[in-house]
Amino acid sequence: MNNILIVEDDNDINMLLTDLLKGEYNITNAFSGTEAMLIFANSGEKFDLILLDLMLPGKNGEEVIEEIRKTSSVPIIVLTAKGDTQTLVSVLEIGADDYISKPFDTREVKARVKSHLRKLQTSANTDTNDILQFENIKIDLMSRDVLADNKPITLTQKEFDLLVLFINEPKRVFTKEILYTMVWGDAYYGDDNTINVHISRLRSKLKDYTQKDIIETVWGVGFRLNTKK
Template identity: 45%
Template sequence: MGKRILVVDDEKLIVKGIRFSLEQEGMEVDCAYDGEEALMYAKENEYDLILLDVMLPKHDGFEVCQTIREYSDVPIIMLTAKGDDMDKILGLEYGADDYITKPFNILEVKARMKAIMRRMNKREQTKEEKTLVKGDMTIDRDSRRVFIAEKEMNLTAKEFDLLELLAANPNKVYSRENLLNLVWGYEYPGDARTVDVHIRRLREKIEKNPSEPKYVHTKWGVGYYFRG
């Protein structure tokens, strides 16, 4: 069965070209032309991946991405005409998995899409333990929920992915670059700040005292690890 994709862009010629190319690959494609329409499609349907333009009418791509992340971890690739690195970092911090700068080659778009979907499939297939128990912390991998002393922590999709990876490999130190590659799914050199931001937000949610963490620790000059 082919993958189902949502393409969101207010430039109809771009949408038409992407749709035609993806349908040639046997994919089922839905199209939206503004942020409101995109949110409606995303809420009512299940997709294998969403291609999401940044500059959209009604709600911009960052708002759409952030809203979708409240209830879904579907892979999202941001499409941006801007070259500003901060825009790209901001997109990732809102929960995007990748970004592609316009003008783009459709072959690159399809390659990035397939790589992300392969990683998602592999991640699902390699999960051995459905539940990780670390002291008073319980991580339910199936429902993607985290409890500490039976109280549920409200984590974003990327915060959960970071915690799951670290907790599944206790005392193993991951560099920021490794975490970008494993959690975001691709090499993103020079912008390891996005990892620091996510770790800080994660600690604010799961640690009683984020400045003296119990779970997620820093190995100064190296990276982060979960104390097992």
């Protein structure tokens, strides 16, 4: 059974999420950002997913994301009442994998959680000998390690999945709809911010090692692997 950490200071919402998910997952609760980081640092459990509110006492949600991303690529779904585009783009840029706006539909929460955990399960079942190579980048599909010139690169779950997708089909142009369906495992409703930010962060992380944008934009269509020397 997968382990989920719920970080939400509103007791009613925290308990609502717990009741919603506890039948299928092991749930651990935190009610502040500081408490969440203590649990994350000291727990012997390996969390498979984190549901994280942004407006928290102690450390805020953004600080929690930044700290976790120093050591872990665990999927983080942000729950936020901040609906402005800049806030949503910002949390994706610092390492969140997804976001759900408050007030939320409980069916959407369950669907998003299942989607992210399904991706983890698929990765865990990958053949241990599966290694992808593109130029100086090497990807171990089993361990989910990414190396460039034998130096490790830390990617989030979605960044990793996007890179694998592009390298597996280097000549294919992926539309945003296809990327969202294949990587997020959900129907696409024109959520350009999520895809654009993840592509931008993936490019930025790899550029120092490849000296080019590893993913190129095909204007009006989508994205593909940049195979030009």
